Amino acid sequence: MPGTIISSPHGARVNRVDWIMLQVIAALIPGIAVMIWFFGWGLLINIALAIVVAVAAEALVMKLRGRPAWPAVRDLSAVVTAILLALALPPSLPWWLTVLGVLFAIVIVKQLYGGLGYNPFNPAMAGYVFLLISYPVAVTSWLPPLVAVEHHLTFIDSARMIFLGLPPPGLAWDAVTMATPLDTMRAALGEGQTIDQIQRSPLWGEYGGLGWEWVAVAFLLGGLFLLWRRVITWHIPVSMLGALALMAGLFWLIDPQTHPSPLFHLLSGAAIVGAFFIATDPVTACTTKRGQLIFGACIGVLVFVIRTWGGYPDAVAFAVLLMNIGAPMIEHFTQPRAFGHERGRG
Known part of the structure:
Protein backbone atom coordinates (compact mmCIF):
# COMPACT_ATOMS: atom_id res chain seq x y z
CA MET A 1 0.00 0.00 0.00
CA PRO A 2 1.63 3.26 -1.04
CA GLY A 3 2.18 5.83 1.68
CA THR A 4 3.50 9.35 2.07
CA ILE A 5 7.00 9.80 3.39
CA ILE A 6 7.65 13.17 5.04
CA SER A 7 11.25 14.16 5.51
CA SER A 8 12.61 15.81 8.63
CA PRO A 9 12.51 18.25 10.29
CA HIS A 10 9.10 17.62 11.78
CA GLY A 11 8.94 20.66 14.11
CA ALA A 12 6.13 23.12 13.65
CA ARG A 13 7.95 26.14 14.98
CA VAL A 14 7.49 29.26 12.87
CA ASN A 15 10.73 31.24 12.48
CA ARG A 16 9.94 33.64 9.68
CA VAL A 17 11.59 37.04 9.54
CA ASP A 18 8.27 38.87 9.67
CA TRP A 19 7.19 36.96 12.79
CA ILE A 20 10.46 37.76 14.54
CA MET A 21 10.21 41.43 13.59
CA LEU A 22 6.60 41.54 14.77
CA GLN A 23 7.70 40.30 18.20
CA VAL A 24 10.44 42.93 18.32
CA ILE A 25 7.87 45.62 17.57
CA ALA A 26 5.60 44.28 20.32
CA ALA A 27 8.52 44.32 22.78
CA LEU A 28 9.19 47.99 21.95
CA ILE A 29 5.65 49.10 22.82
CA PRO A 30 6.15 49.53 26.62
CA GLY A 31 9.18 51.76 26.09
CA ILE A 32 7.40 53.75 23.39
CA ALA A 33 4.41 54.31 25.67
CA VAL A 34 6.57 55.58 28.54
CA MET A 35 8.53 57.87 26.22
CA ILE A 36 5.30 59.39 24.88
CA TRP A 37 4.16 60.03 28.46
CA PHE A 38 7.34 61.89 29.41
CA PHE A 39 8.28 63.51 26.09
CA GLY A 40 5.01 64.05 24.27
CA TRP A 41 3.32 62.96 21.06
CA GLY A 42 6.23 64.07 18.91
CA LEU A 43 7.77 60.63 19.34
CA LEU A 44 4.68 58.96 17.85
CA ILE A 45 4.70 61.41 14.95
CA ASN A 46 8.37 60.67 14.30
CA ILE A 47 7.72 56.92 14.38
CA ALA A 48 4.81 57.16 11.93
CA LEU A 49 6.77 59.43 9.59
CA ALA A 50 9.84 57.18 9.73
CA ILE A 51 7.80 54.05 8.99
CA VAL A 52 6.10 55.60 5.96
CA VAL A 53 9.40 56.84 4.52
CA ALA A 54 11.22 53.56 5.25
CA VAL A 55 8.57 51.36 3.62
CA ALA A 56 8.32 53.66 0.59
CA ALA A 57 12.11 53.78 0.19
CA GLU A 58 12.38 50.00 0.54
CA ALA A 59 9.70 49.43 -2.11
CA LEU A 60 11.17 52.00 -4.50
CA VAL A 61 14.68 50.56 -4.30
CA MET A 62 13.39 47.03 -4.90
CA LYS A 63 11.48 48.24 -7.96
CA LEU A 64 14.60 49.98 -9.28
CA ARG A 65 16.53 46.74 -8.78
CA GLY A 66 13.90 44.88 -10.81
CA ARG A 67 12.74 42.79 -7.87
CA PRO A 68 9.30 42.41 -6.31
CA ALA A 69 8.76 44.97 -3.55
CA TRP A 70 6.15 43.16 -1.46
CA PRO A 71 8.44 40.43 0.02
CA ALA A 72 10.94 43.06 1.19
CA VAL A 73 8.21 45.25 2.69
CA ARG A 74 6.35 42.32 4.26
CA ASP A 75 9.31 41.12 6.34
CA LEU A 76 8.91 44.28 8.52
CA SER A 77 12.67 44.82 8.81
CA ALA A 78 12.31 48.34 7.40
CA VAL A 79 9.60 49.06 9.98
CA VAL A 80 11.86 47.95 12.85
CA THR A 81 14.71 50.08 11.50
CA ALA A 82 12.40 53.08 11.28
CA ILE A 83 11.12 52.65 14.85
CA LEU A 84 14.60 52.24 16.35
CA LEU A 85 15.87 55.32 14.51
CA ALA A 86 12.84 57.38 15.56
CA LEU A 87 13.36 56.37 19.20
CA ALA A 88 16.88 57.81 19.08
CA LEU A 89 15.73 61.18 17.72
CA PRO A 90 14.32 64.11 19.74
CA PRO A 91 10.49 64.37 19.67
CA SER A 92 10.74 67.94 18.36
CA LEU A 93 13.19 67.21 15.53
CA PRO A 94 12.24 68.88 12.21
CA TRP A 95 10.48 66.41 9.93
CA TRP A 96 12.98 66.67 7.11
CA LEU A 97 15.82 65.48 9.32
CA THR A 98 13.87 62.34 10.22
CA VAL A 99 13.21 61.73 6.53
CA LEU A 100 16.89 62.26 5.69
CA GLY A 101 18.06 59.84 8.40
CA VAL A 102 15.62 57.13 7.33
CA LEU A 103 16.59 57.44 3.66
CA PHE A 104 20.26 57.13 4.59
CA ALA A 105 19.58 54.07 6.75
CA ILE A 106 17.43 52.22 4.20
CA VAL A 107 18.90 53.23 0.85
CA ILE A 108 22.61 53.67 1.63
CA VAL A 109 23.30 51.41 4.61
CA LYS A 110 20.89 48.58 3.88
CA GLN A 111 19.94 48.35 0.20
CA LEU A 112 23.23 49.57 -1.26
CA TYR A 113 24.88 46.47 0.23
CA GLY A 114 22.22 44.10 -1.09
CA GLY A 115 19.34 44.36 1.35
CA LEU A 116 18.43 42.39 4.46
CA GLY A 117 21.14 39.95 5.46
CA TYR A 118 23.96 41.70 3.60
CA ASN A 119 24.33 45.04 5.39
CA PRO A 120 27.54 45.11 7.49
CA PHE A 121 26.31 47.95 9.75
CA ASN A 122 23.17 48.38 11.80
CA PRO A 123 21.02 50.65 9.57
CA ALA A 124 19.22 52.46 12.40
CA MET A 125 22.43 53.33 14.24
CA ALA A 126 24.19 54.36 11.03
CA GLY A 127 21.28 56.69 10.21
CA TYR A 128 21.40 58.17 13.71
CA VAL A 129 25.17 58.73 13.60
CA PHE A 130 24.83 60.34 10.16
CA LEU A 131 22.34 62.86 11.58
CA LEU A 132 24.29 63.34 14.81
CA ILE A 133 27.53 64.22 13.03
CA SER A 134 25.80 66.38 10.42
CA TYR A 135 23.33 68.20 12.70
CA PRO A 136 24.64 67.81 16.28
CA VAL A 137 22.64 70.65 17.87
CA ALA A 138 19.27 69.56 16.51
CA VAL A 139 19.80 65.87 17.29
CA THR A 140 20.93 66.47 20.89
CA SER A 141 18.17 68.94 21.85
CA TRP A 142 15.48 67.01 23.73
CA LEU A 143 12.27 68.06 25.42
CA PRO A 144 12.56 68.32 29.21
CA PRO A 145 10.39 65.49 30.57
CA LEU A 146 8.40 67.85 32.79
CA VAL A 147 7.31 69.99 29.83
CA ALA A 148 5.16 67.26 28.28
CA VAL A 149 3.68 66.26 31.64
CA GLU A 150 3.09 69.65 33.30
CA HIS A 151 2.16 71.67 30.22
CA HIS A 152 0.12 68.84 28.67
CA LEU A 153 1.55 69.15 25.20
CA THR A 154 -1.13 68.14 22.73
CA PHE A 155 -0.73 66.24 19.50
CA ILE A 156 -1.20 69.54 17.64
CA ASP A 157 1.56 71.20 19.70
CA SER A 158 3.97 68.41 18.79
CA ALA A 159 2.98 68.54 15.12
CA ARG A 160 3.57 72.31 15.04
CA MET A 161 7.08 71.84 16.42
CA ILE A 162 7.97 69.10 13.94
CA PHE A 163 6.39 70.38 10.71
CA LEU A 164 6.29 74.17 11.23
CA GLY A 165 9.20 74.77 13.63
CA LEU A 166 6.97 76.61 16.10
CA PRO A 167 7.21 76.17 19.89
CA PRO A 168 4.04 75.42 21.90
CA PRO A 169 1.86 78.46 22.66
CA GLY A 170 3.15 80.42 25.64
CA LEU A 171 6.56 78.72 25.66
CA ALA A 172 9.88 79.78 24.18
CA TRP A 173 12.29 77.35 22.55
CA ASP A 174 14.68 77.73 25.51
CA ALA A 175 11.97 76.31 27.78
CA VAL A 176 11.16 73.48 25.39
CA THR A 177 14.58 72.04 24.60
CA MET A 178 17.44 70.84 26.79
CA ALA A 179 20.42 68.52 26.65
Missing part, protein backbone atom coordinates in the same frame (compact mmCIF):
# COMPACT_ATOMS: atom_id res chain seq x y z
CA THR A 180 20.08 64.84 27.53
CA PRO A 181 21.13 63.69 31.04
CA LEU A 182 24.36 62.28 29.64
CA ASP A 183 25.19 65.57 27.90
CA THR A 184 24.28 67.51 31.03
CA MET A 185 26.40 65.29 33.26
CA ARG A 186 29.42 65.56 30.98
CA ALA A 187 29.16 69.35 30.63
CA ALA A 188 28.70 69.88 34.38
CA LEU A 189 31.64 67.66 35.27
CA GLY A 190 33.73 69.60 32.79
CA GLU A 191 32.84 72.79 34.66
CA GLY A 192 34.12 71.31 37.92
CA GLN A 193 30.80 70.42 39.55
CA THR A 194 30.47 67.26 41.64
CA ILE A 195 27.95 64.48 41.16
CA ASP A 196 26.03 65.59 44.26
CA GLN A 197 25.72 69.14 42.93
CA ILE A 198 24.57 67.96 39.51
CA GLN A 199 21.90 65.66 40.90
CA ARG A 200 20.24 68.43 42.93
CA SER A 201 18.50 69.57 39.75
CA PRO A 202 14.72 68.90 39.64
CA LEU A 203 15.30 67.17 36.31
CA TRP A 204 17.14 64.32 38.03
CA GLY A 205 15.56 61.20 39.46
CA GLU A 206 17.03 58.65 41.82
CA TYR A 207 19.72 57.26 39.54
CA GLY A 208 19.50 59.13 36.24
CA GLY A 209 17.60 61.80 34.37
CA LEU A 210 13.97 62.20 35.40
CA GLY A 211 11.82 60.09 33.11
CA TRP A 212 14.77 58.34 31.47
CA GLU A 213 14.93 55.82 34.33
CA TRP A 214 11.37 54.68 33.65
CA VAL A 215 12.03 54.57 29.92
CA ALA A 216 14.97 52.23 30.55
CA VAL A 217 12.87 49.99 32.81
CA ALA A 218 10.13 49.78 30.17
CA PHE A 219 12.61 48.75 27.48
CA LEU A 220 14.09 46.23 29.92
CA LEU A 221 10.67 44.60 30.22
CA GLY A 222 10.51 44.42 26.43
CA GLY A 223 13.98 42.89 26.31
CA LEU A 224 12.99 40.24 28.84
CA PHE A 225 9.99 39.45 26.64
CA LEU A 226 12.34 38.82 23.71
CA LEU A 227 14.44 36.52 25.89
CA TRP A 228 11.34 34.65 27.00
CA ARG A 229 10.20 34.25 23.40
CA ARG A 230 13.75 33.14 22.43
CA VAL A 231 13.94 35.81 19.77
CA ILE A 232 17.35 36.73 21.23
CA THR A 233 19.73 35.01 23.63
CA TRP A 234 21.16 36.41 26.86
CA HIS A 235 24.79 36.51 25.74
CA ILE A 236 25.01 39.97 24.12
CA PRO A 237 22.72 41.89 26.53
CA VAL A 238 24.29 40.43 29.67
CA SER A 239 27.88 40.82 28.49
CA MET A 240 27.29 44.38 27.23
CA LEU A 241 25.48 45.64 30.33
CA GLY A 242 27.84 43.70 32.61
CA ALA A 243 30.94 45.20 31.00
CA LEU A 244 29.45 48.71 31.14
CA ALA A 245 28.49 48.30 34.80
CA LEU A 246 31.90 46.85 35.68
CA MET A 247 33.82 49.69 34.04
CA ALA A 248 31.56 52.33 35.55
CA GLY A 249 31.73 50.65 38.97
CA LEU A 250 35.52 50.60 39.06
CA PHE A 251 35.83 54.33 38.36
CA TRP A 252 32.88 55.16 40.64
CA LEU A 253 34.59 53.37 43.53
CA ILE A 254 37.78 55.33 42.88
CA ASP A 255 36.02 58.73 42.89
CA PRO A 256 32.20 58.80 43.22
CA GLN A 257 32.10 62.60 42.89
CA THR A 258 33.60 62.73 39.41
CA HIS A 259 32.32 59.44 37.94
CA PRO A 260 28.60 58.56 37.86
CA SER A 261 27.43 55.29 39.37
CA PRO A 262 26.87 52.14 37.30
CA LEU A 263 23.10 52.59 37.65
CA PHE A 264 23.36 56.03 36.06
CA HIS A 265 25.12 54.52 33.04
CA LEU A 266 22.59 51.70 32.76
CA LEU A 267 19.45 53.82 33.25
CA SER A 268 20.43 56.92 31.26
CA GLY A 269 20.58 57.07 27.51
CA ALA A 270 20.29 54.08 25.20
CA ALA A 271 22.16 51.40 27.16
CA ILE A 272 19.14 49.14 27.76
CA VAL A 273 17.51 49.53 24.37
CA GLY A 274 20.94 49.12 22.77
CA ALA A 275 21.68 45.91 24.65
CA PHE A 276 18.40 44.15 23.84
CA PHE A 277 17.20 45.65 20.56
CA ILE A 278 20.23 47.00 18.67
CA ALA A 279 23.37 45.05 19.53
CA THR A 280 21.43 41.77 19.11
CA ASP A 281 20.73 42.40 15.43
CA PRO A 282 21.47 38.95 13.94
CA VAL A 283 22.79 40.38 10.66
CA THR A 284 25.47 42.69 12.08
CA ALA A 285 26.36 40.86 15.33
CA CYS A 286 28.20 37.63 16.03
CA THR A 287 26.34 34.32 15.93
CA THR A 288 28.63 32.04 17.95
CA LYS A 289 28.04 32.02 21.70
CA ARG A 290 31.62 32.93 22.62
CA GLY A 291 31.63 35.53 19.89
CA GLN A 292 28.46 37.11 21.25
CA LEU A 293 29.99 37.37 24.73
CA ILE A 294 33.09 39.08 23.33
CA PHE A 295 31.02 41.27 21.00
CA GLY A 296 28.71 42.45 23.78
CA ALA A 297 31.50 43.03 26.28
CA CYS A 298 33.47 45.13 23.80
CA ILE A 299 30.41 47.27 23.13
CA GLY A 300 29.95 47.83 26.86
CA VAL A 301 33.57 48.88 27.30
CA LEU A 302 33.42 51.20 24.29
CA VAL A 303 30.22 52.82 25.56
CA PHE A 304 31.91 53.70 28.85
CA VAL A 305 35.12 54.90 27.19
CA ILE A 306 33.31 57.14 24.69
CA ARG A 307 30.91 58.48 27.32
CA THR A 308 33.76 59.31 29.69
CA TRP A 309 36.46 60.64 27.38
CA GLY A 310 34.84 60.98 23.94
CA GLY A 311 32.85 63.78 22.39
CA TYR A 312 29.48 62.02 22.22
CA PRO A 313 28.12 61.08 25.66
CA ASP A 314 25.46 58.60 24.52
CA ALA A 315 27.92 56.34 22.79
CA VAL A 316 25.80 53.25 22.07
CA ALA A 317 25.46 53.96 18.36
CA PHE A 318 29.20 54.53 17.87
CA ALA A 319 30.10 51.48 19.96
CA VAL A 320 27.73 49.23 18.00
CA LEU A 321 28.99 50.44 14.62
CA LEU A 322 32.62 49.99 15.65
CA MET A 323 31.93 46.43 16.77
CA ASN A 324 29.98 45.73 13.59
CA ILE A 325 33.34 46.15 11.88
CA GLY A 326 34.97 43.68 14.25
CA ALA A 327 32.17 41.09 14.22
CA PRO A 328 33.50 39.04 11.24
CA MET A 329 36.94 38.70 12.86
CA ILE A 330 35.44 37.70 16.22
CA GLU A 331 33.24 35.20 14.40
CA HIS A 332 36.26 33.71 12.63
CA PHE A 333 38.20 33.05 15.83
CA THR A 334 35.27 31.75 17.89
CA GLN A 335 33.93 29.07 15.60
CA PRO A 336 33.17 25.88 17.56
CA ARG A 337 35.41 22.89 16.87
CA ALA A 338 33.73 20.41 14.55
CA PHE A 339 33.11 16.97 16.06
CA GLY A 340 35.92 14.57 15.22
CA HIS A 341 38.43 17.30 14.35
CA GLU A 342 41.48 17.94 16.50
CA ARG A 343 42.00 21.51 17.70
CA GLY A 344 44.20 23.46 15.31
CA ARG A 345 43.70 21.03 12.43
CA GLY A 346 41.30 21.08 9.51
